Amino acid sequence: MKTDIILAGVGGQGILSIAAILGAAALNENLYLKQAETHGMSQRGGEVVSHLRISDSPIYSDLIPLGSAEIILSVEPLESLRYVPFLKSDGCLVTNTTEFRNIANYPKLEPAFTELGTKLKIIQIDADTMARETGNPKSSNMVMLGAASPFIHIDKEIILKAIETVFKAKGDKVVESNKQAFLAGREFALS
Amino acid sequence: MQRKLLLGVEAIGQAAIDAGISGVYAYPGTPSTEITEYIQENEVAVERNIHRQWSANEKTAMESALGMSYAGKRSITCMKHVGLNVAADVFMNAAITGINGGLVVVVADDPSQHSSQNEQDSRFYGKFALLPVFEPSNQQEAYNMTYEAFEFSEKTGLPVLLRITTRLAHSRAGVVQRELLPEKMLKLPANPMQFMLLPSYSRKYYQQLIDKQPLLLKYSNESEYNTFSHGTDKSLGIVCCGIAYNYLIENYPEGDCPYPVVKIAQYPVPEIWLRKLEKECDELLVMEEGYPLVEELLTDFFERGKKVHGRLSGALPRRGELNPDHVRKALGHEQPEIAEVPAGLVGRPPSLCAGCGHQDTYFALNEVIADYGDGRVFSDIGCYTLGALPPYNTVNTCVDMGASITMAKGAADAGLEPVFAVIGDSTFTHSGITGLLDCVVEKTNINIIIVDNETIAMTGGQDSSAKGRIEKICEGVGVDTKHIRIFVPLKKNHDEIVKLIREEVDFKGVSVLIGRRECVQRVARMKKMSSSKNE
């Protein structure tokens, strides 16, 4: 069993919390994990990508090879498209539909999604709206994690526990709203 | 055994603490910064009060680490690859003095230049200095090799260079920790002249360093981190350095690589394994992260030997970091079918944050420069380097830390007038002060703008040694106080800033203008930290 996930987004959108939660969950399950992330420039608004690999046998490369990721999990639609060469032919692209427009020439994405949709499994979800509806607008990343969770070979309860671990310091209310956001995203993907 | 999820850099920090260091000395630089940050926040480090404050630059850091070693205690010094250029003087000479307490020099290289001016390979420095180099291939090895490097340093009497690259530095994996060792006691060198490099002594010490080389080779040959694995297909023998090994194994998920493989994680290169490989195999393939150091070593200049493939031969890309796909291609394996990136996707180039004071400085400076023409603004390294890009297009150079002032001086000496240097507060105390002294001594006609955001912003907002000291430093170096001018880079002050710069352009001598406003990211972070403390 292995799950290779490309996590994508824009700096400051919370993909590193997603990685931290899956990391804690994998460790809890005694699975092997590698998670490569981009650090560097402090300024906000640049592309951020993380390669997350979970497996029940030792993992060597920190980077996922082309054509072998089970999931692209992106909190921003333009960013989700950059990494499609990493996806397996039967993999799944799960993306937020809310655009982060901090560039002048932000392209029209619909045609690309339509075209790719004929070849790949794509789940598009308005995570920002859904997060607002669950009461914590900052939890759209958890909606996204929820939406991708059916394709990750880790038990739902274990991930929920990891959400608790990661957000514990911020208080019960934050933990609960993030859990709700996760469950809402999960339900959306399963329905 | 309990595993802790750690970045490669964090594993190094943890190992150093566990090995009983008494100090970490460093200047920030991606991807090495988090080694020191990890130690700064670690409970044991705080309890033991291990030295963990940032140094002014890499040279002062490494010298202090050497001083701690002189006093018999274990120390570690960390920097990015170009930082070793700054510390090269002490590094080369510390190889001659040797150490007293164990000394580990961690250098993080950045192939592909994710956030650096170049992608130089620090293993060459190790070779140059005749020092042992450790190059771990994964996070656990990074922990283990760092932990053992202190003892190795004491056993050989030499500093150890631990070389990592971005990918290992910034990737997490589960790491098993070892026993926490006590710190060493204060103990002066047995030979009081050990650190006295007068030629009469240092000739002898250099000979001793040369005489140690066979011993270092023996350790490399025997190292558990350098391995030979057998293979049935002798048409090719593979050499993997550091993390390149992972990309090889990735291509044989069942552990079924048919070729003999030498894995190298400790230098000098393990001669016995390489000789055995060359003897057994028809051709060789060398995979290394960085420059083709080992490939060049194994390639016969006169092309009489066996064929060696790698970055030089074109089997692998000549520059940039490796990945499993490059390696797959070099092995001649087929690429799986992949979807193509849709056409027309644009990048998101980094840009100054909304509200950043550097912007206001640049808009004002642009107005002044318009009177004289472009090409006269020498700059430096930091967030403010983004002033080279639209919409500012203000600054014309970025070479190495501190070069703004000195290059502007050289251009002024050549007759360019007026000239400007734009330098950050931390870059100024890192390497700008000596250049300023040159200007003062020669009464250069130069306008130096210190963009003081009161932090080292580019690398994540560390404390800057410059904070609260810049005016005094300039005064002390000899700048006329009348020409040390302060402004607040805010939009509403635009006209005032333009006027200030114009006045100093009219003065034919050394002017220092300090634009001071705290980095907005740092302000936000501090606010967040204090509110979470109050909760």
Ligand SMILES: Cc1ncc(C[n+]2csc(CCOP(=O)(O)OP(=O)(O)O)c2C)c(N)n1
């Ligand atoms: C010799 C060397 N050390 C470290 C670095 C990494 N580095 C690049 S910019 C920078 C900090 C700049 O801080 P400052 O001058 O205050 O500018 P700011 O980013 O705050 O605007 C550092 C540490 C480097 N490029 N070269």
Ligand code: SF4
């Ligand atoms: S991190 Fe600070 S200094 Fe850098 S661009 Fe943002 S506000 Fe400016």
